[in-house]
Every structure is written in structure tokens, then in C-alpha cells.
Ligand SMILES: Nc1ncnc2c1ncn2[C@@H]1O[C@H](COP(=O)(O)OP(=O)(O)O)[C@@H](O)[C@H]1O
């Protein structure tokens with residue numbers, strides 16, 4: 190597993206990572222969430238041994254990243270931010286180079302290269318230089334180099350950043366496929382990513398841990414948790430609907446979207462309010478075309494948690 194104790198990194202007077210202690214176990218896909226500058230990349234660089242902590246410690250499967258860096262790094266596959274690679278190398282030459290660095294030899298080397306090339310569907314671009322590849326393929330080459338030695342731990346720094354929606358989906362699917370039995374840590378500032386791939390999310394703001402929860406647990410902190418949205422058939426009924434819903438004691442507030450002909454009722458104390466609302470709406474003669482219970486809004490929770 191991964192374990193850190195009081196992990197801290199200072200740059201002069203700036204504390205980039207401030208006293209982080211956590212553990213991650215196999216099977217977990219941990220999302221590192223935080224605004225730009227929160228300390229995500231710095232934390233990942235310490236875990237991967239690229240920079241040394243100012244204080245505190247980190248272990249990868251029992252190997253101290255500072256005193257036993259080679260053993261620690263052997264367990265890790267790392268996709269750095271922006272997935273840098275040697276642009277003038279062909280995709281194949283680059284992957285072979287990384288396989289050599291990882292100490293793979295002979296039949297094992299061939300088999301691992303074949304496996305990652307197949308898994309990331311790189312066959313059509315193997316002879317192309319990396320700088321001529323599309324962003325999506327370049328990211329796949331980055332992922333391939335991270336997993337070529339079949340590491341137990343994958344650390345991916347903003348793996349979908351800058352990709353188009355289809356490519357994002359592709360990368361998330363790959364991460365889901367790779368996650369079985371492994372530890373995956375991915376950093377992101379994209380909230381939908383948390384729902385799409387993570388089993389757990391740590392929110393970091395200004396270097397400090399401000400939340401550590403499941404995606405559903407985070408969403409449940411939202412004031413929209415269990416809120417009920419109604420799409421009206423006739424927008425002119427909005428006023429009537431609002432009045433009817435607002436009169437319920439279980440409803441704390443009602444938000445109206447005039448243009449969309451939509452109304453959202455926020456529950457008092459997070460209680461379930463679907464039943465009373467649908468009854469009341471029917472009594473009031475309001476026609477509803479869609480009705481939805483919200484899990485909660487991650488963007489709102491994120492803003493609240495990371496607000497400076
Ligand atoms: N080498 C460095 N020297 C000085 N400050 C740095 C250095 N690396 C990162 N920082 C600062 O540390 C903070 C955290 O940065 P970073 O870990 O890259 O954040 P994130 O990845 O969450 O966007 C930022 O304020 C950044 O400017």
C-alpha cells in the first residue's frame with residue numbers, strides 16, 4: 190500500500206504540501222482533487238521520488254521513498270503532468286527505451302511491450318515520432334510507458350487534461366480496466382472524473398487535506414443532496430408550482446429556472462422529499478414532464494471546501 194506521514198514540502202516561504210497523512214490500499218482509485226496550485230503535482234512527485242519532502246515520510250509497499258528509492262520506484266508507474274516524452278523518438282523506440290530503463294529483458298520485455306501496445310492500441314502509430322502524434326495518442330504512449338513493467342501502483346497526474354471528450358472517455362475506460370488489484374492515484378481538477386473513475390476522493394486546498402471521502406459521500410455534503418428537480422410541461426405554471434412546493438415544511442428553499450421552465454426544491458436537513466412534493470404538485474394541478482432526485486452537486490461541495 191501507499192502510506193504517508195506528515196508529508197510536507199516547502200519552497201521558501203510557500204508551503205506547497207502541508208502535513209499530509211494518508212493510506213491507500215489495493216483496489217482503490219484515489220482522486221486527488223484540488224484547484225490549480227493546491228499541491229497535487231508536488232505530492233505525486235514526492236511519492237514517485239522525483240523531489241524530496243521537506244519533512245514527513247512516504248512508503249510504497251513498505252519502501253521508504255527517500256531511503257529506499259529504487260525499490261519504491263520499481264512498484265510505481267508514473268504519468269507526469271502533461272505526459273512529457275521524447276518527441277523525436279518513435280513511439281516504439283520510446284517504449285523500448287523505457288522497458289530497458291525498467292530492467293526488462295528478453296522474452297519478458299517482448300511480452301510486456303506487446304501487451305501494452307495492444308492494450309493502448311498503439312500498433313498503428315508505432316513507427317511515428319511522438320511529436321507528430323495527436324494528443325490522444327501521445328497520452329496513450331504516456332500511459333503505456335507507465336504500465337510497461339506492470340506496476341502495483343499507478344500515479345497519473347491529470348491524465349485526461351487537454352483531451353477532447355471522446356479521448357477523455359477512452360482514458361477513463363482504460364483506468365477503470367487497469368484498476369483491478371492495483372492502487373491508482375490520479376490527480377484532476379475535473380469533477381466529473383471523480384464520479385467516472387474514483388472510489389475515493391481527497392480534496393486538497395493550499396497544500397492541506399480538506400476532505401477524504403467516497404464520491405457519493407462528497408456529493409452528500411452538497412445542499413442539493415436529495416434536492417428534487419421538476420421540469421414543467423407549461424412554464425406559466427412555475428409560480429403555482431413554486432408556491433405549492435415552498436409551502437411544504439420539508440422544503441428549505443426553492444430555486445426557479447424561468448428560461449428552462451424548471452424548479453428545484455432543496456430539502457430541509459437533507460431529508461427525502463420526493464413523496465410529499467409529487468403529491469403536492471399533483472394536488473395543485475401542475476403538469477410535470479420530468480422529475481429527478483439529485484445526488485448532490487460536486488462542484489458546489491468543491492467550491493465550499495476549497496474556498497480561500
Ligand atoms: N519547484 C518549485 N518552486 C517553487 N514553487 C513551486 C515549485 N513547484 C511547485 N511550486 C508551487 O507549489 C504550489 C503547488 O503546486 P503544484 O503541486 O504544482 O499544484 P497542483 O498540481 O495542485 O496544481 C504552487 O503554488 C506552485 O507554484
Ligand SMILES: [Mg+2]
Nearest residue numbers: 229230231270
Ligand atoms: Mg499539477
